Amino acid sequence: MEFSAKFESRFAAWLTHYPIKRSVLVPSLLYLQDELGYLTDEAIREMAARLELTELEVRGVISYYSMLTTKPRGRYNVQVCTNICCMLRGAEEVFAAAKRKLGVGHKQTTEDGMFSLEEVECIGACSWGPAMQVNYDFHENLTPEKTEQVIEEYKKQAQ
Amino acid sequence: MAELVSHPDEVKVVSRRFGLGAANLDRYLELDGYKAAQKALQMTPEAIIAEVKASNLRGRGGAGFPTGMKWSFVPKESARPKYILCNGDESEPGTCKDRLIFEHDPHAVIEGVMIAGLAVGSEQGYIYLRGEYRYLIEIMERAVADAYERGFLGDNIFGSGRRFHAAVHSGAGAYEVGEESALMESLEGKRGVPRIRPPFPAVIGLYGGPTVINNAETMANVPHILLGGGEWYAGLGTPKNGGTRLFCLSGSVERPGVYELPLGYNLKKMIYEVGGGIWKGRQLKAVTPGGSSVPILKPEEIDIPADFDSMQKAGTFLGSGGVIVLDNRTCLVKYLLRTESFYQHESCGWCIPCREGTDWLKKTLKRLHSGGGIMQDIDNLAYLSENMLGRTFCPLGDAAAMPAISIVKKFRDEFEAHLDGKGCPFEEVEQLAVK
Numbered sequence: 001m002e003f004s005a006k007f008e009s010r011f012a013a014w015l016t017h018y019p020i021k022r023s024v025l026v027p028s029l030l031y032l033q034d035e036l037g038y039l040t041d042e043a044i045r046e047m048a049a050r051l052e053l054t055e056l057e058v059r060g061v062i063s064y065y066s067m068l069t070t071k072p073r074g075r076y077n078v079q080v081c082t083n084i085c086c087m088l089r090g091a092e093e094v095f096a097a098a099k100r101k102l103g104v105g106h107k108q109t110t111e112d113g114m115f116s117l118e119e120v121e122c123i124g125a126c127s128w129g130p131a132m133q134v135n136y137d138f139h140e141n142l143t144p145e146k147t148e149q150v151i152e153e154y155k156k157q158a159q
Numbered sequence: 160m161a162e163l164v165s166h167p168d169e170v171k172v173v174s175r176r177f178g179l180g181a182a183n184l185d186r187y188l189e190l191d192g193y194k195a196a197q198k199a200l201q202m203t204p205e206a207i208i209a210e211v212k213a214s215n216l217r218g219r220g221g222a223g224f225p226t227g228m229k230w231s232f233v234p235k236e237s238a239r240p241k242y243i244l245c246n247g248d249e250s251e252p253g254t255c256k257d258r259l260i261f262e263h264d265p266h267a268v269i270e271g272v273m274i275a276g277l278a279v280g281s282e283q284g285y286i287y288l289r290g291e292y293r294y295l296i297e298i299m300e301r302a303v304a305d306a307y308e309r310g311f312l313g314d315n316i317f318g319s320g321r322r323f324h325a326a327v328h329s330g331a332g333a334y335e336v337g338e339e340s341a342l343m344e345s346l347e348g349k350r351g352v353p354r355i356r357p358p359f360p361a362v363i364g365l366y367g368g369p370t371v372i373n374n375a376e377t378m379a380n381v382p383h384i385l386l387g388g389g390e391w392y393a394g395l396g397t398p399k400n401g402g403t404r405l406f407c408l409s410g411s412v413e414r415p416g417v418y419e420l421p422l423g424y425n426l427k428k429m430i431y432e433v434g435g436g437i438w439k440g441r442q443l444k445a446v447t448p449g450g451s452s453v454p455i456l457k458p459e460e461i462d463i464p465a466d467f468d469s470m471q472k473a474g475t476f477l478g479s480g481g482v483i484v485l486d487n488r489t490c491l492v493k494y495l496l497r498t499e500s501f502y503q504h505e506s507c508g509w510c511i512p513c514r515e516g517t518d519w520l521k522k523t524l525k526r527l528h529s530g531g532g533i534m535q536d537i538d539n540l541a542y543l544s545e546n547m548l549g550r551t552f553c554p555l556g557d558a559a560a561m562p563a564i565s566i567v568k569k570f571r572d573e574f575e576a577h578l579d580g581k582g583c584p585f586e587e588v589e590q591l592a593v594k
Contacts, residue, residue, distance in 0.1 A: 017285075017326035019240070019366050025348035027329040030290050051348070064350035064507070067290050067332030083252045084451055084497050085409040085483055089438075121334065121501050122252040122451075123291050126409040126481060127416045128161060136293035138160050 001046040004035055021051045025061055029068055038072045066121070074109045074116035076154050078102065079133045080147075083122040086129035090143070094130045095119055097144035101151045114158045115151070161258055164416030166433045170395060172387075172403050173379050174419040177263040182298055184305040187266040193311055195382035199274045200319045207278040211381065213389025215401025220246055220337070220374030221450065221479045222554075223467040226381075230371055232361035233279040239368035241281035243272050244346065244360075247288040247295075247375040248330055248337040251450035251558075252501060253481025256405035256417050257375040261288065261295040264379060265302035269312070269325055271378030274385060275371050276323050284325040285346060285365075286375075290332050299327045334505040338553040339372040341507070352509050353553035376405055376480075396422030400466035404480050411438040411486035423464040430461065430484055441486035445570070449478020451498050452558030454565035475565070490585035491570040492577055495563060496524035502559035513556035516547040520563055527574060529589065530582030537574045540567050 002008070010031060014024040028047060033039050039062055048058045062068045080098055082091040099105055102115050109116040125131035128140035132147070139150050163178050171177075181187045199207055212227030233241060245268060249257040260268060272284035286303075288296050303325055306312045314322050328346055330336055336345045340354035343365045364370025380402060384392045393401040400422040406429060408415045413435030420429065426448060430436070437443050443458045448465065454475040463473050470477040485494065503517035520543055523536050544563035547556045567574065576584050 017328075020347065022348035023328075023346060026331050026345060027290075030329060030331040061348065061350055065290070065331035065333050066504075082497070083501055084447075084494060085253055085481075087494075087497055088410040088483070088485065088489060121504060122250060122254075124249050124255045124258050124289070125161070126253050126255045126483075127407050128255070129409065129415075133291060136291070138294075140160060 001042055003032060003043075003046075007031060007035060022053065025051055025053070025058070026065065029058075029062060029065075033068060037075075039068060039070050044070075072109070072113070074114050075158065076115050076134050077118060078115060078151065079118045079120040079123070081121070081123045081125065081129065081131050082119050085122070085126035086131055089129045091130040093144045094132065094142045094147045097147040098132070098151065101148045115154070161255070161262065162416070163259070164414060164418065166418055168424070168433060169419050170403050170421050171419050172383050172392070172395070173260065173264075173267070173376060173405060174417075176267070177259060179263075181264050181266065182262070182302060184266065184302070184309065187264075191386060192266055193270055193317075195385035196270045196273050196277075196311070197317055198385055199277045200317060200321065202277075204278050204280060207274065207385070210389040211278070211384060214384040214392035215389075215396065215399055216377065216380055216384060216392065217400065217467055218374055219376035219380070219404065219480065221251065221452075221476070223477060226373060226377055229361065229373070230275065230278050232359065233369045233371060234362065235280065237280075237369050239366065240283060241279055241368050242365040242370045243275045243279070243281050243284035244339075244342065244365060244370055244372045245272050245284065245286040245375055245378050246337060246339065246342055246372055247286060247292070248333075248342060249292075249375070250289055250334040250337050251452060251479045251481060252498070253407060253409055253447065253450045253483045254479040255407050255409075256480060258292065258295060259405070259417055260375055260379050261292065261299055265299050266306065267379040267382055268299070268375055269302060269306055271373075271381035272325055273312070273316070273323050274381050275373065275378065277321075279369070279371055281369075281371070282322045282324060284323070285328050286325060287328045287330060287336075287342060287346060289336075290330045293329075296327055296329050303327055334501075335507050335553065335555055338555065341553060342372065343370065350507065352507050355552055397464060397466045397469070399468060404465075404477075406465070407481045408434045408484070409481065410484040411441060411443075411489070412436070412484045413438055420465070422466040423469070426456075426463050426465045426482070427461045429465060429482065434484070437484065437486050441488060443484065444487045444489055445485040445491070447481075447483040447485070447562065449476045450481040451483065451501065452554075452561055453478045454561050455569060457569055488585065490528070490583055491566055491573045492524060492528045493583065493585070495566045496521065496528050498562050499524055499559060502555065506555060506559075510551040510553075510556060512547045512550040513559065516543050516556065517559045519543055520559065527577050528583055530577060530580050532574075532578055534575075534578060537567060537571065540574075
């Protein structure tokens, strides 16, 4: 199985960084997932073959890391941090606003496949909470209103 | 995004290039960049380690282990290659400082890693960042590529004939990987399950080779120590607690943010003056001074110097520098429930006291918070957490136990107020079906 040229050049470069092939597994899975939307059976088989691992070993690694998934997600994955620092400044209201705006709950995806929502653990934005990440973009110092606005912006982008 | 703040009491060492565009290599060079690495190339490994030892630099990740001593544990001769591993997994709730270093001063991290390599005789460094920090991974990758292009990294660094290589590595979401042995497992492409120690990483670490593992902030301090001298750096802090620290103020403070203050700065002053006091004019209820895992302090306990030893004397830890402020509207049962839900989620399940302990803490707290608890539950929280302490391979078990022990002990009345079906005095909570 061939992946995108961009991924293949990254993958080839990564292999030169480490004394063992297996070291590229975690970043490879994450970057592949970014392109494919989720880790497909085919991608898992291919990665296992390339790194001389069993599929089970690859799946074992996938299940450990919270960012990796074998299930499809929305094009925009809205990840609201509700850990203590964000919670102290109103993260629960922010999460409620995101649920309201998207009409889905924790780990659910909108019917059109555009958005999925997730309540996540600390994303390293403690001094700027409440915060969320949409895919890799940080949105900080949120209020329920600001949260709805941010999501609205992505909805426009999606069209 | 991740705005910078400042306060007149700040002493800027590791943050002195923040906001100055130092991610650009030319700008970094204008701001004394890579001078320390070139200086290190003229020094013996012993002299580099002696300078770092003199600085009293202690690990900024949480444990506060003296950095120079850690480096000195690496054997001189080794059949296997030695490695330098920079820990940028930054995942402890309350901690958001490494983010600023990677964004504003990525070359300082590379330079620190390189100096560590020269000090212990390693030719390969890895800079591990948590996967969520994609924009920072891109900044770091750019910085590493730029350093290679100028010959600062590679087979002939600065034309010295010496080799040093560095690579940036992305994680994929795991708090536990911030623990050093789990970090090595993750870099080897495995689940981040901790290793039993001894042997310690300095002897048998990454790929079986001797390995130095330091937090990103620790690494970024090293070039400044080499340029300014260990004695100067030590003088910034308190005895045995050299230098400054990036304190991440969060929660109920008027001016949250990351401030660089000398070690030993008064914690109360930090909250009331640097942080501008309690949010919205409320009253202070408690402070978690070193990231979510450390024992909590009551308002009357915070008039203390914020350094490793003083914090320990006060029964808590300086930890990762995350100062979390709680006001009088916060329900401590809920705060602890959220904390334990986090540790339950992050436990890898390898050690039973941690796997089962965090789960039972979470369940018990959930029931207590919803008003379905009994007196025995409160004692059980203490019993469970005390039995987790020190009984796991990695410190995640301790991290979950310490806040529970201290909060139950110091705020027991608040737990009792939830009993007898009364529920949470702070908010309405849906009663759990099963009592």
